[in-house]
Amino acid sequence: MNIEFREVSKSYNGVPALDGVSLRIDPGQIVSLLGPNGAGKTTLLRCVAGIAAPDKGAVYLDGQRFRRDRMDLRRRMHFLPDFPFLFPDQSVARNVAIVLRLFEADGDGAEHRVVALLRDFDMLPLALRPIGSLSRGQTYKAGLIAMMAADPEVWLLDEPLASGMDPHGIDAFKRHARDAATRGRTILYSTQLLDVAERFSDRVCVIDTGEIRAFDTLDTLRERAGDKDHVLEELFRHLRESQA
Amino acid sequence: MKLHSPDFEKKLRRGIKEAVRSSPAPRKKRGRKRPRQYNLERLLGRPLIAAAVGGAVWHAVDVTGHPPTGLAVMTLWAFGWIFLRAQGLLTTLFSANDLFALVLLPIADLEVFRWQVSKFCRASLMSLADLVLGLGVLALYVGLPGVKWLALAPIAVLAWALMLAWSMLLAARCPGLPYSLISSAFVLAGAAVVVLNQSLGPPVMAFIDRHAVALSLVLPPGWVSSQFLVLTDPRYRPAIWLLVPACLVLLTARDSLVRLQSGYRPTEAIDDAVSDVVPDEEPSAPIDAAPDTPLRVEPAAIEELILSRRFFAPVSPARRDWFEERLHRWSTAREKALADFAFPDGFAIVAPWARIFRSLAIGIAVAFLLSTLVPSVGAWMLGLALVVVCLQAFGQFFANGTAFEEMSFGGVKVHAYAAYGIGFRELTHFLVKCSLVQLPLVVVCLTGCSLAAARLTQWPAATALRLGLKASAFALALRFLVLVISFSSGTNDTASIRRAAAVLGLALLSGGAFLALAGAAWYVTHPVAWLFGPLAVLEAYLFLRVYGALYNRMRFDLMPVPRP
Numbered sequence: 101m102n103i104e105f106r107e108v109s110k111s112y113n114g115v116p117a118l119d120g121v122s123l124r125i126d127p128g129q130i131v132s133l134l135g136p137n138g139a140g141k142t143t144l145l146r147c148v149a150g151i152a153a154p155d156k157g158a159v160y161l162d163g164q165r166f167r168r169d170r171m172d173l174r175r176r177m178h179f180l181p182d183f184p185f186l187f188p189d190q191s192v193a194r195n196v197a198i199v200l201r202l203f204e205a206d207g208d209g210a211e212h213r214v215v216a217l218l219r220d221f222d223m224l225p226l227a228l229r230p231i232g233s234l235s236r237g238q239t240y241k242a243g244l245i246a247m248m249a250a251d252p253e254v255w256l257l258d259e260p261l262a263s264g265m266d267p268h269g270i271d272a273f274k275r276h277a278r279d280a281a282t283r284g285r286t287i288l289y290s291t292q293l294l295d296v297a298e299r300f301s302d303r304v305c306v307i308d309t310g311e312i313r314a315f316d317t318l319d320t321l322r323e324r325a326g327d328k329d330h331v332l333e334e335l336f337r338h339l340r341e342s343q344a
Numbered sequence: 345m346k347l348h349s350p351d352f353e354k355k356l357r358r359g360i361k362e363a364v365r366s367s368p369a370p371r372k373k374r375g376r377k378r379p380r381q382y383n384l385e386r387l388l389g390r391p392l393i394a395a396a397v398g399g400a401v402w403h404a405v406d407v408t409g410h411p412p413t414g415l416a417v418m419t420l421w422a423f424g425w426i427f428l429r430a431q432g433l434l435t436t437l438f439s440a441n442d443l444f445a446l447v448l449l450p451i452a453d454l455e456v457f458r459w460q461v462s463k464f465c466r467a468s469l470m471s472l473a474d475l476v477l478g479l480g481v482l483a484l485y486v487g488l489p490g491v492k493w494l495a496l497a498p499i500a501v502l503a504w505a506l507m508l509a510w511s512m513l514l515a516a517r518c519p520g521l522p523y524s525l526i527s528s529a530f531v532l533a534g535a536a537v538v539v540l541n542q543s544l545g546p547p548v549m550a551f552i553d554r555h556a557v558a559l560s561l562v563l564p565p566g567w568v569s570s571q572f573l574v575l576t577d578p579r580y581r582p583a584i585w586l587l588v589p590a591c592l593v594l595l596t597a598r599d600s601l602v603r604l605q606s607g608y609r610p611t612e613a614i615d616d617a618v619s620d621v622v623p624d625e626e627p628s629a630p631i632d633a634a635p636d637t638p639l640r641v642e643p644a645a646i647e648e649l650i651l652s653r654r655f656f657a658p659v660s661p662a663r664r665d666w667f668e669e670r671l672h673r674w675s676t677a678r679e680k681a682l683a684d685f686a687f688p689d690g691f692a693i694v695a696p697w698a699r700i701f702r703s704l705a706i707g708i709a710v711a712f713l714l715s716t717l718v719p720s721v722g723a724w725m726l727g728l729a730l731v732v733v734c735l736q737a738f739g740q741f742f743a744n745g746t747a748f749e750e751m752s753f754g755g756v757k758v759h760a761y762a763a764y765g766i767g768f769r770e771l772t773h774f775l776v777k778c779s780l781v782q783l784p785l786v787v788v789c790l791t792g793c794s795l796a797a798a799r800l801t802q803w804p805a806a807t808a809l810r811l812g813l814k815a816s817a818f819a820l821a822l823r824f825l826v827l828v829i830s831f832s833s834g835t836n837d838t839a840s841i842r843r844a845a846a847v848l849g850l851a852l853l854s855g856g857a858f859l860a861l862a863g864a865a866w867y868v869t870h871p872v873a874w875l876f877g878p879l880a881v882l883e884a885y886l887f888l889r890v891y892g893a894l895y896n897r898m899r900f901d902l903m904p905v906p907r908p
Contacts, residue, residue, distance in 0.1 A: 112905050142754040146903075151753075151762055153898035169896035174765040185751035185760045187688050191621040193646070193655040198688060201656070201681040202764050211651050218650070224643045227650065228620035258754055 101176055101253040101286060102126050103148060107157035110143055110310075117143040119310035120157070125288065125303070127253070130281050132301035133290040134332065136339075140310040141290035145256050148288070149179040161254075175203060177254035182263060184243025188232030192223060192242045195231055199246035210249060217245045220272045237264030244269075248276050255280065257289035261296050274300055294332040304332065308339050390470045397421055398477035405485045407549055412556035414485070415572060418478040420552070422507055422565030424530030429468055429511035431523035433604075436464045437515075443610045457608045461601065468508055475500040479572055492575050503568040506590050509597040510564055516600035536731040544727050547720060561586065564593065621659050623649070658689050665694035671781045679774040682766065686745030691778060696740050697785045704733045704789065708796045715800065726800055730793045737789045741779055741819060742826045747771060748834060753903070759834035762902040768892045772827050779823045787816040817877040821858065821884035828891045837900040854887035 105123040109116065117140045125131050133141040146152035147159055150168045159166040161173045168174070186195045196214055200206040218224040221241045231239055240263035247255060260273060277287050281302070291297050297304055298318060306314040314321060314335060322331045397418065405414035437460050446456050479496045488496075514521065537544050552559065560566035560573070561583060567590040573580035619639035641649075649655060664672065671691065675683060683691060707729020715722020747766070750757040761771055791812030798808030828851075832838075861880035894900070 146754075146901075149763075149765065150898070151758060151902045153901050167896055168898055169767060169769065171765075171767045171770070174767070177765065179763060179765070181751070181753040181758075181763060183752045185749075185753075185758075185763050187746065190688050191655075191659070193650055194621070194659065194688065197656045198684050199764070201684050202766070204678075204681070206656060211653050211655075214655075215647055215650050224646060225640075227646045227655075228622060228641050230618055230621055233618040 101162050101173075103254065103286060103288070104160040104163070105144075105147070105157065106160060108147060108154045108159060109156040110140075110147060110152055110154050116310045118147070118154070121307075121310070121312055122157075123305065123312060123315060125286060127286050128281050128284045129302040130277060130287045130300065131289075131303045131305055132297035133288065133305050133307060134292070134294065134297050134336075135290075135307040136336075137292075139307045141307055142258055143310075144307065145179065145258055145288065145290060148254070149177065149256055150174060151179075176252055177256060178203065178247045178250060178252040179256040180240075180243050180247050180258065180260070182259045183236075184240060184246075186231045186239060186242055186246075189230055191228045191230055192218075192234070192245070193227045195242060196246040196249055200250055203250035203252060205250040213249045213251070214245070217248055217276075220276070221245055221269055222266075235264065237266055237269060240265055241269050244273060248280070251280070251285070253285055255285060255287045255289075257287070259291060260289050261291050261293055294336065298332050306332075306335055306339070313339060391473075394470065394474045394477050397474040398481045401478045401481045402485070404549065404552065405482065408553040408556075410553060410556060411482050411486050411576060412560060412573060413549070413553045414478070414482050415566070415569060416552050416556040416559040418475070418482075418569060419560045419563050419566035421474070421478075422503070422569070423563045424527055424534075425471060426507055426510045426514065426565060427521075427523050427530070428527040429464075429471075429507070430514040430521075431527060432467065433461075433464050433511055433515040434519060434523070436460045436467075437604060437608070438610070447610045453608055453610065454605065456610055457605050465508065468504075468511075471507065472500060472504040475503050475569065479569065482572060486576050488576065495575055496572075499568060499571050502590070503565065505594060505597075506568050507565055509594045509600070512600035512604070513593065513596050516603040532731055532735075533728065536727050544723075547723065551720075564589075567593075623654055623657070623659050658684075663692070663695065664690070667693040667697075667781055667785070671778060674777060674781070675774070678770060679777065682747075682771060682774045685761075685764065685766070686747040686771075686774070688746070691743075691745070693740075693782055693785075696736075697782070697789075700733060700736045700740065700789060701792075703736060704729070704792055704796075707733060711796075711800070723800055726796060730797060733789065733793060737786060738819065738822075741782055741786050742823060743778065744775060744827075744830055747775070748830045750834070756903040757834070758903045759831075762834065768831065768895045772888060772892065775827060776823060779820070783816065783820060786819050787813065790815040790819065814877055817881055821881040824881075824884035824888040825855075825858070828888055831891070831895065834904075835895075835900045835902055836905045837894070850887070850890060854883065854890075858883050858887070 103123075103125040105121045108118050108121045110118040121140075121144065133144060135141050143152055147154055148161075148166075150166065161170075161176075164170070164173065166173060187198070190198070193214070197206070200210050200214075215224070218227050221244070223238070223241055223245060226234065226238060231242060234242065240260070244260070244265075255277070261270060265273065277300075281287055301318070303315065303317050304321060305312060318331065321335065400417050400421070401414040404417040405411055407413075437457070440460065440463075443456070443460075446459070476496070479500055483493060483496060514523075537548050557573075557580075560570040567586040570580070570583050570586060574583055617638045620641045622639065622641055668691065671693070672680070708726065711722050711726035711729055713722075714725050747759070747761045749760045751760055751763060753763065791809060794808040794812035794815065795805060797803070798805060858880055861876045861883055
């Protein structure tokens with residue numbers, strides 16, 4: 101599924117969060133959204149998920165204008181916020197089951213996917229534990245497992261690398277995300293960690309004060325940057341200097 | 345360390361201003377015009393309560409012509425308020441949300457205590473406005489001379505301080521009292537009088553009027569506010585002596601705070617280890633066999649459970665009786681998935697309704713038993729029972745499960761359904777189905793309530809039956825409106841003037857039409873009035889559809905507006 105922003109603007113209380121954003125993300129890519137706090141990263145994700153309504157412009161999915169009643173489009177994407185909504189009294193396994201049913205991904209074979217994911221994320225011993233008794237990182241892992249088991253075409257993730265997951269969890273997430281991208285899934289995630297984004301994305305989207313400052317592959321960005329080793333850091337330094 | 349230092353705040357503000365002035369980018373940002381922000385709830389919520397108190401006082405003196413009756417209404421309100429604030433003080437001190445953050449800071453417990461008490465006092469400040477308004481209304485009614493108006497301010501302030509002192513005294517001396525239950529009873533009784541004003545209003549007002557002076561003098565909050573009577577009528581001059589016990593109670597405030605503060609140790613709550621959630625039939629294999637350790641299941645057994653697909657079913661599902669079975673058969677596969685999401689343990693119908701009918705039966709039996717002994721008490725009991733039963737019935741009939749539960753999402757609260765891409769139409773369809781399946785039970789319950797009230801008020805049974813059926817139709821219409829409110833509460837559909845004008849205009853138009861139709865159906869006795877009931881249902885349904893269209897066309901966000 102490709103995602104296209106056409107001149108999307110969005111403001112909160114008169115303060116612009118997105119300012120005429122135009123962007124096209126093709127399937128099978130891992131795209132990191134980078135930007136300072138309040139740059140508009142989460143708003144961009146919210147617009148794709150239909151939680152925020154653009155003031156101007158529109159989001160197009162597979163060339164079709166996105167509206168909240170386009171359930172055929174909405175069921176093909178999953179949004180995992182920084183604090184996933186899961187039922188605190190229900191076990192991890194039951195929460196995964198509820199998400200699978202919502203995404204109509206509970207057919208034959210779902211149980212094998214769930215077991216494999218629970219193993220990969222070191223969550224099998226905790227699969228019957230109520231979500232409310234887990235740590236933040238474990239809760240995020242449970243949300244990730246539910247999303248990965250549902251296997252939607254678009255993964256929207258808000259700060260997955262600052263979610264409290266342990267290094268093993270982060271590693272498992274990267275492996276599964278890369279695997280999903282090779283299967284044609286689109287992964288769009290926001291992050292503040294420049295070094296991670298540099299190593300774990302096919303394209304980098306740098307956003308600042310609601311405007312896209314750069315959207316390209318790392319190789320192209322390296323070509324343009326003076327400092328080839330720290331291309332994103334250099335980009336951010338330029339941004340700050342231009343603001344000052 | 346101080347929790348709040350005005351000097352530090354002043355210095356910080358000055359520093360920020362200087363930094364903004366010396367740097368062009370923030371100066372430019374600051375110069376941008378922002379539309380005026382407003383928060384309707386905060387702006388109107390509390391003043392509306394004050395207005396309601398003033399209105400109730402005015403209504404009481406207007407109906408009875410006796411200022412002491414108005415004062416008694418105010419005293420009754422203040423009496424209920426004391427319990428509410430005692431609960432508020434205990435909550436602020438021991439279970440407020442910010443305590444969890446405060447205990448992590450390097451602040452002495454005493455500082456935290458003082459901060460929480462000051463918060464409690466600030467939160468109670470608006471009730472001073474209630475008192476001022478209530479006394480002002482009374483003074484206006486009796487035409488109090490200009491000079492005596494000056495005395496109202498100290499009376500109101502002293503009465504407010506007395507109410508605070510009583511709250512502190514109760515919280516310190518009797519922390520175990522069921523305050524929320526007591527204050528809820530006051531709120532329910534007040535709501536019952538307002539809703540059933542035609543039948544309950546006159547006897548209640550007559551009772552208050554008969555015992556007005558006694559209520560104001562006997563109930564503690566009236567000790568100070570009854571000084572108003574001293575101002576207006578020399579016969580009440582002895583009431584000035586009530587200031588003595590009032591001052592004594594005021595003096596206890598310090599002792600109450602000392603008592604609350606002694607041993608005040610807000611600590612971080614640490615949950616006990618919990619057991620695995622194991623399906624009933626699952627043979628559990630605890631790793632640790634010690635009696636107090638939580639149950640743990642071996643990974644091999646967990647894997648087996650998942651591979652057998654038993655994790656798709658609720659662990660302890662609600663029993664599926666006749667009504668639940670009807671709903672299950674009527675639901676599409678998608679609606680079954682939504683049911684799993686909104687009601688993870690299953691949607692129970694028969695068991696909660698059995699409890700509701702049991703409450704109704706007990707309430708009616710007790711009321712009729714009491715009415716043979718003291719008729720007025722029996723009527724009160726029945727009124728209270730019917731209010732409780734109706735609240736229970738509507739709670740069950742309008743149940744939304746967890747669909748509209750709020751979740752934290754990048755600094756804003758978003759409803760759970762929105763985070764999972766669940767559509768407006770499919771969710772409303774499912775929830776309306778849940779209500780429609782219960783409609784026969786609502787009809788039986790409301791008709792039963794109506795017949796019970798008729799038995800006591802000597803209405804003809806046919807009238808009671810008609811009213812029960814009409815009330816059921818309104819309950820169905822309200823279902824649609826409740827759904828709109830549920831969706832709307834998680835959006836910013838009224839955040840900007842333009843949107844507010846559209847949505848509120850639509851709501852006012854629709855609400856006006858609904859009230860007109862419902863009122864016509866309720867009061868008009870002509871047979872054609874039967875048509876108005878279904879029309880009211882249809883009107884409410886159309887409102888839901890129009891709101892749904894705005895929702896789907898993305899006219900607003902599914903979250904409140906983040907504060908800049």
